[in-house]
Amino acid sequence: MRPVQAGDTASAHEITLAPAKVPVVRDADVVVVGGGPGGFAAALRAARMGASTVLIEKHDMPGGVHTIGLQGAASRGVGGIHSELMQRFADAGCIYTVTEATLPDWAGNPLSHYEAYLKPGSAFTRSSFNPESAGCVMVRMLEEAGVTALYGTSFVDTVVANGRINQVIVENASGTQAIRGKVFIDGSGTAEVSARAGVPFVRGGGPQPPKAQWDGQHRPIPGALLWIMSGIDFAGVAAYQKRDNDPTLARLIGAARSAGDIPENLYRPRMGGEGVYGAHYIGHPTLDMSPMQGPGTFVFWQNVPYEWALHMDDNAEDAARAKRALREFIDAEARFAKKYVPGFENAFISNVGRYVGVRDGRHPMAEYQFTIDDARASRRFPDAISKPMTKTFFWDTHTAYTFEIPYRCFLPKNIDNLLLTGASLSFAYETIFMVMRNFPWCTQTGEIAGYAAGLAVQQGIAPKNLEWTTPYF
Ligand SMILES: Cc1cc2nc3c(=O)[nH]c(=O)nc-3n(C[C@H](O)[C@H](O)[C@H](O)COP(=O)(O)OP(=O)(O)OC[C@H]3O[C@@H](n4cnc5c(N)ncnc54)[C@H](O)[C@@H]3O)c2cc1C
Incomplete structure (x- = not known):
């Protein structure tokens, strides 16, 4: 408790506090x-x-x-x-490591944060701690x-x-x-x-192209809140992707959207073109995940929508908005995956990052x-x-x-x-x-x-x- 002191002043818009002793x-x-x-x-x-x-x-x-x-x-x-x-x-x-032998159908999978760009079936080693x-x-x-x-x-x-x-x-x-x-x-x-x-x-922030579409506003590379889901049967996910020819889960996402199960902005197209910082940072068209900790556990990315141009490092309103929105997206993404994506039936959120990471402060x-x-x-x-x-x-x-x-x-x-x-x-x-x-x-x-x-x-x-x-x- 700080009692009002001699020397303090207050107006409608600001207060002035008399000097305080700090040990x-x-x-x-x-x-x-x-x-x-x-x-x-x-x-x-x-x-x-x-x-x-x-x-x-x-x-x-x-x-x-x-x-x-x-x-x-x-x-x-x-x-x-x-x-x-x-x-x-x-x-x-x-440290937990997976390879093509322990996680088949991962290399080249569009859901993979790091290995999406590999040729399907190719060799890879993914380690996480x-x-x-x-x-x-x-x-x-x-x-x-x-x-x-x-x-x-x-x-x-x-x-x-x-x-x-x-x-x-x-x-x-x-x-x-x-x-x-x-x-x-x-x-x-x-x-x-x-x-x-x-x-x-x-x-933070820069002229994020595609150049032809750039509107002149500088936006930071979006920060992200990472979260972990356990109990995933990835073989079940991969079997669905192949069987229904739905590698990006676009069909399931469409169905969930039509049913009102996906909030606006949860899945957003990626931005491509010259000078664009990695596709992963700008856009979020589907689940974005990577194996973590042990079998059946994956970490997921939820990026701040790039268009919002949030400066979470120096603006408390922006930081709070990011926390609110990303929690909502995580909750909605987890519910979507459990309800619609084969292999996620028994999955559950096991951890959410303690803070939204700033990529471009x-x-x-x-x-x-x-x-x-x-x-x-x-x-x-x-x-x-x-x-x-x-x-x-x-x-x-x-x-x-x-x-x-x-x-x-x-x-x-x-x-x-x-x-x-x-x-x-x-x-x-x-x-x-x-x-x-x-x-x-x-x-x-x-x-x-x-x-x-x-x-x-x-x-x-x-x-x-x-x-x-x-x-x-
Ligand atoms: C979402 C995200 C994903 C990333 N993915 C990758 C990746 O895949 N591979 C890779 O190599 N790099 C990745 N990076 C980049 C990398 O994580 C960071 O650049 C790196 O962690 C920066 O290290 P740092 O020590 O400077 O800051 P940070 O890791 O940000 O650590 C800063 C620390 O300072 C503390 N702190 C901040 N303010 C205060 C305060 N006022 N008082 C007390 N403590 C404070 C924080 O709590 C935190 O512990 C990612 C970054 C983000 C944000």
Whole structure:
């Protein structure tokens, strides 16, 4: 309870509150906000370098989109903490793998999120980790490294003076608190710390074509709420698809729509054409799923309708609308599948992600912002963080480029003791999928941010003054 105090004022549209005292409850070398792949790896690396490290995470475990958000796609380790993580998941028995032998009729199936584009019957390997078990492993790893992880703690603001963050303000069961640090790391996934600290940014969103149809409005790549259904007999689904020649379930969807069993916007056509970010993100014509956790269990995607242009990272109305709509879609999709799709008769919702993942949040401006032209030109940098990488850029119709990223992408403008990481790094819209915001890369950039923070603390300097001359990876 905050009693009205002398100095408070109130009008119809705003209130002014007299200054409040906020206790400084911790003092750390490195303070990381957000425990997704970026923040997790950053905290782990900094702590392993001997820095006292606090991690602030508003949910109940680390892993971000990949645990709390149920995006459990496992990949081969790419080195460093990412490889260690994949090994720890495997050791804990939380990786589940299917192949053409264990899931026939999956390759080339239009319902498959990842394998739809394979030739039917072709060989494939799809591995996923169980998000809940993976979260437990990640909690343990942070404990082992001596990170003070404050779960259930929300970052709300920064206290900034002379181009430095002095403290972050957080809220948790104890109320409003301040945490002091020497170096801060923005692992929020949406550059929230940077924005609050006054770092300039470009809002998410871009000129999503098809060019001929583009109406000039910039819309973010839609975020998504992932959910899991168990008790599915996929052989039964595949048998129906073949028997009734209904590979996309269009006939069942049509029947359900005619019967009033499908709300508007649940199934929407995909957008195709030059420069369109992966078909999966823009449109949702049928069930969109991937095997997960064990036999008969699949994770499903529900994307925000692209046309709505929701900015869930900086607009509470948009965020709330997405949560309401996607829950409704999930409920309707599950009821549709159970009632109409053979193989789903005994299926049930077993988990819904704790939050709607943001794919295209703020793009903070750093000392360098990486653009698609850097990739196209194979630009080299004296402060490259890794050896040249060859990766695919969806924006340029799936073109693979060999490129480098400079350390300056980690250094936000205006603030000397803040490092960016993961999806909060400084990249232009055209470069973000599938490279700059994928799980392995976010873990790698987290590790680099943690390393830079650890070095800065050891040398008693700001991360901006570190001389970066050798690639880390
Ligand atoms: C729906 C979706 C599907 C995706 N699919 C894939 C895929 O198939 N393969 C792939 O490689 N990548 C995928 N990605 C991309 C990848 O998941 C993200 O880019 C990556 O997780 C970003 O890592 P991060 O650590 O920067 O942020 P996040 O994973 O977003 O983690 C941010 C963390 O910060 C916490 N946080 C945020 N704000 C606060 C606050 N105010 N206070 C305290 N804590 C806070 C959050 O709770 C969260 O734990 C997907 C992303 C989304 C959104």
